[in-house]
Amino acid sequence: MFRLGFIVNPLAGLGGSVGLKGSDGVAEQALALGAEPLANQRSETALQQLLPLKDKLVIKTVTGSMGQQLVAALGFEHQSCYQPRSEPTTAEDTEAAAKALVEAGIDLLLFAGGDGTARNICAALPEQVTALGIPAGCKIHSGVYAISPMAAGKLVASLVRGELVSMRQADVMDIDEQAFRQGVVKARRFGELSIPAALQYVQSVKMGGRESEELVLDDLVAWVVSQMEPDVRYVMGSGSTVAAVMAELGLDNTLLGVDVVENGAILAKDVTAAQLLELVQGRETKLIITLIGGQGHVFGRGNQQLSPAVIRAIGRDNIWLIATKAKLQQLQGRPLLSDSGDAALDQQLQGLIPVLTGYNDYVMYRLGEPDL
Structure with missing residues (x-):
């Protein structure tokens, strides 16, 4: 069985639709302005690509809106390995959840969020653990995300089927949201994650x-x-x-x-x-x-x-x-x-x-x- 770790930052992307240029530290304000959480919806798009492979994987996840509700609704075999300490959930919950899933034993960590979530995952994950992001945030400067939720699901499906999938190191980037709200972009590199990438055969020489x-x-x-x-x-x-x-x-x-x-x-x-x-x-x-x-x-x-x-x-x-x-x-x-x-x-x-x-x-x- 393929052991898929799965974490959702349920607050990811909240600030975008209400003009807050991000979600870091403004989730309650975004909700008050009428923002609707979309991270689980985007995660569902990714996980739907895995439905035909249900019998080949088990999902290790987090209770409630950080993963368990969605995977249970889709009918995946799953285990809850961490319970958030508070509602709404925090960055500390994301880091603690990632560590708990690694300790439980996973082949890949699939997570949904934005650059802030990627920073949390990067801080918590050992170097040898491979991860992949489902884009669900307002800003996606990091190279650890698939180009779309569907693409993330298809890439994980390739791994579950045992196909050859390359891996590479990708930068985790984030910007200063307060400066961004003033029209100034200050991007910074916070580390890197090992991610799967679609395998491409590049023929460097033309010979037998x-x-x-x-x-x-x-x-x-x-x-x-x-x-x-x-x-x-x-x-x-x-x-x-x-x-x-x-x-x-x-x-x-x-x-x-x-x-x-x-x-x-x-x-x-x-x-x-x-x-x-x-x-x-x-x-x-x-x-x-x-x-x-x-x-x-x-x-x-x-x-x-x-x-x-x-x-x-x-x-x-x-x-x-x-x-x-x-x-x-x-x-x-x-x-x-x-x-x-x-x-x-x-x-x-x-x-x-x-x-x-x-x-x-x-x-x-x-x-x-x-x-x-």
């Missing part, structure tokens, strides 16, 4: 598929090497894609084994599970790994040195999964697989995971159980 694939791999490994930091241990998994990274580093590689690299040199070669655990415990470590082409296994096939204890010691957020888009397409939408020998760990690893597919080019792909 094999040569093009080799160039893509060259770009991919060049990016990996450029991101490697001093005094960090890198566990190099087996397979030809990881071997290409080792070749870029100018290091001898154990194609069917696991090596450990630090500061541009081999620290340990063809290690056992026990040796590897000793090397990674208590040390900053990244795992560079690929998948078995055509099968999709990430763990449990040809890399048993990566034991459950080793994987736990390294941590899910420190896994660098690398593969070309062509390799992912061979799976024909099937999920990536973990067969570590520890069912609880395999469960913990499930969910969307970023896969590096080129030079600073990522897609989000599901790691989970096979469809039986």
Whole structure:
């Protein structure tokens, strides 16, 4: 099941229709002037795109007008993970709700609001969590919103169906509303969020598929090497894609084994599970790994040195999964697989995971159980 986090700022956009140039701090005034809340209506447009996929997702949301009322009315399976502290709801509720949903476990956070809401989400979300905004505010300067509520729903539907969807970093922007009400635009960057983006294939060279694939791999490994930091241990998994990274580093590689690299040199070669655990415990470590082409296994096939204890010691957020888009397409939408020998760990690893597919080019792909 796809785990969709969902938050609505029910006050978003209130000030626009009554000429207040925004909603920050003026919600009660806007309501007194006759403004009608539209954030849930715009959210409904987005969620309607997911109705045909009801059996493939569960929505984790917030009680009342911050999400639960809408998803219940549409008939989605859902869980309420946070209750607002006050009515009307506040920015503090948005931040607290986002943290609660992340703790509950989500694959993507879908939120409805404007730039102020995006700021709240940005402040609350860990770097590794992907989010997407449904535009519902008066001002949408941030790049984290879909172009329309319907577009937001369609993009999430692509993720739920397991299609290849790129991810990128997008700026969270906001303006000084008080200055804006005086006719002065003062925009400021408050951070960035990782967002899904419609996948676009850009052919950089006009040549045969094999040569093009080799160039893509060259770009991919060049990016990996450029991101490697001093005094960090890198566990190099087996397979030809990881071997290409080792070749870029100018290091001898154990194609069917696991090596450990630090500061541009081999620290340990063809290690056992026990040796590897000793090397990674208590040390900053990244795992560079690929998948078995055509099968999709990430763990449990040809890399048993990566034991459950080793994987736990390294941590899910420190896994660098690398593969070309062509390799992912061979799976024909099937999920990536973990067969570590520890069912609880395999469960913990499930969910969307970023896969590096080129030079600073990522897609989000599901790691989970096979469809039986």
